[in-house]
Amino acid sequence: MASRVFEAFGTVKQTSMSGNAETRKPGEKLVPPEGMTKSAYKKLLRRQRHEETKAEYREHRKQLRKDRDAERREEISKLKANGEPYEHLVKPRNKNKIVKTVQVGEDGENVIEVPPMDASKKIGVVIDCGYDDYMNEKEVVSLSSQITRAYSSNRQAVKAYYAKEVEKQKGSGADGERKEMDIAPAAKLVISGLDKRLKQRFESVLPDYQKWDPECAQFKETSLQSVLDRWNGDNSVGDQDYSNVVYLSADTEDVITELKAGEIYVVGGIVDKGRHKNLCKTTAESLGHNIRIRRLPIDEYIKLSGRKVLTTAHVVELLLKWCEYKDWKKAFEEVLPPRKMGQNEEQNEE
Ligand code: SAH
Numbered sequence: 001m002a003s004r005v006f007e008a009f010g011t012v013k014q015t016s017m018s019g020n021a022e023t024r025k026p027g028e029k030l031v032p033p034e035g036m037t038k039s040a041y042k043k044l045l046r047r048q049r050h051e052e053t054k055a056e057y058r059e060h061r062k063q064l065r066k067d068r069d070a071e072r073r074e075e076i077s078k079l080k081a082n083g084e085p086y087e088h089l090v091k092p093r094n095k096n097k098i099v100k101t102v103q104v105g106e107d108g109e110n111v112i113e114v115p116p117m118d119a120s121k122k123i124g125v126v127i128d129c130g131y132d133d134y135m136n137e138k139e140v141v142s143l144s145s146q147i148t149r150a151y152s153s154n155r156q157a158v159k160a161y162y163a164k165e166v167e168k169q170k171g172s173g174a175d176g177e178r179k180e181m182d183i184a185p186a187a188k189l190v191i192s193g194l195d196k197r198l199k200q201r202f203e204s205v206l207p208d209y210q211k212w213d214p215e216c217a218q219f220k221e222t223s224l225q226s227v228l229d230r231w232n233g234d235n236s237v238g239d240q241d242y243s244n245v246v247y248l249s250a251d252t253e254d255v256i257t258e259l260k261a262g263e264i265y266v267v268g269g270i271v272d273k274g275r276h277k278n279l280c281k282t283t284a285e286s287l288g289h290n291i292r293i294r295r296l297p298i299d300e301y302i303k304l305s306g307r308k309v310l311t312t313a314h315v316v317e318l319l320l321k322w323c324e325y326k327d328w329k330k331a332f333e334e335v336l337p338p339r340k341m342g343q344n345e346e347q348n349e350e
Contacts, residue, residue: 021045098159098213102169114165117158117215121184124231124264125154125319127312128224128247131270132196134279139271144201146313147191147269148209153317155216157186157324183261185324189217189316191269192227198269224266225287231264242291247284249293250309251277256294259322267315274309301329302336310336 018033019041032041072089079086102112127147135143161184194202199221202209209219220227229240246256247266259265268280284293296318298308310318314335321331 096159098155098162099166100162102166112169114162114169117161117184117186118181119188121181121261122186122188123183123259123261123319123323125150125187125189125316126224126227126264126266127189127191127269127316128193128266128280128283129191129195129198129269130193130224130283131268131272131276131279132193132198134270134272134276135197137197139273140197140201142271143269143312144198144206146271146311148206149313150189150316151212151217153313153320154186154189155213157320158213158216161185183259183323183326185320186216187316187320187323190227191217191219192222192224193269194219194221224283228264228287240289242287242289245287246292246294247280247287248296248315249278249281249284250295251281252293252295254292254294255297255300257297258326259319265319267312267319269312271311297328298332302332 019036020028020031021041024030030038030041032038036044069091072091076086076089079089100114100116102114104110104112127150129143129147132140202219212219225240228242228245244262245264245266247268248256249268266284268283270276270279272279281293284291295308296310296315298304298310317335318328318331321334322328325331
């Protein structure tokens with residue numbers, strides 16, 4: 001079956017060789033390799049073709065974009081030279097960019113940089129990806145998308161923060177008053193234990209991850225323990241104290257009531273459709289050193305039936321929303337889609 005063939009992404013090409021796809025003559029029937037259905041074989045070939053042409057296709061799209069831009073620039077300079085309106089041709093600024101500067105002065109000739117977010121007011125969030133061996137290929141793919149989503153949520157929070165700061169600067173001038181915040185709206189997000197198939201997945205399909213903004217997420221290939229021990233850049237292995245660390249798990253009765261700046265919240269980076277109950281809890285217990293294990297206050301704030309296991313991405317988003325609102329109910333309502341509220345919100349839906 002296809003799943004056997006996809007045991008590692010790298011085997012795709014090799015396996016397809018054992019069918020007759022490469023040697024087939026026009027009109028000849030497609031014969032899949034032994035043990036593989038025809039539809040699985042076709043799917044495999046499609047995927048292989050996609051892999052082979054992906055880079056070329058990307059390049060082609062890039063070139064098209066470049067050509068279009070060059071045409072537009074030429075058109076703009078012509079219109080400008082004739083004194084005709086050209087604004088409709090100017091490309092809108094990249095809306096997704098995080099703007100951290102304000103232009104001030106007569107003609108906006110001075111640029112002021114807004115102060116960075118106070119790191120001591122941030123919570124830490126670690127997605128612990130030490131569970132590669134417990135997932136199948138599809139679940140690894142799902143986890144990679146969830147990490148991307150978590151990054152994008154944190155990036156949105158960072159962006160919104162700076163947008164507000166820029167507005168404040170504009171309103172009050174460079175030395176406007178800054179209200180002290182007790183908790184920052186974005187987190188220091190670290191993805192620990194990026195290796196094996198998850199790493200392969202990022203390298204092959206989401207290579208841009210290496211260019212992700214470190215203010216919004218950082219990848220570490222080392223284990224959770226090593227990340228925690230070096231959280232502040234120092235290497236304090238030997239006398240670990242995890243009393244500022246909370247490992248989140250649905251498999252405990254102890255509830256987390258609030259988040260605190262400076263604390264680190266660990267979320268299991270695993271999609272397991274309920275197969276591995278207590279897995280993350282056991283990891284946390286083996287870390288010891290005063291680590292706390294807590295579940296989210298789901299029952300206390302919303303009605304979900306069945307096991308209350310949420311997805312990794314939803315939990316990260318919930319933590320971020322809590323920092324924004326300091327209100328669990330509001331956070332749950334915003335993060336969990338309405339169709340899931342009041343029904344079984346199990347992580348196997350993703
Ligand atoms: N079998 C896994 C479940 C993974 S769900 C386990 O042993 O935890 C992905 C992660 O989201 C979990 O590891 C946990 O960190 C977090 N999570 C999901 N539901 C949660 C809940 N109700 N309370 C606290 N954390 C939760």
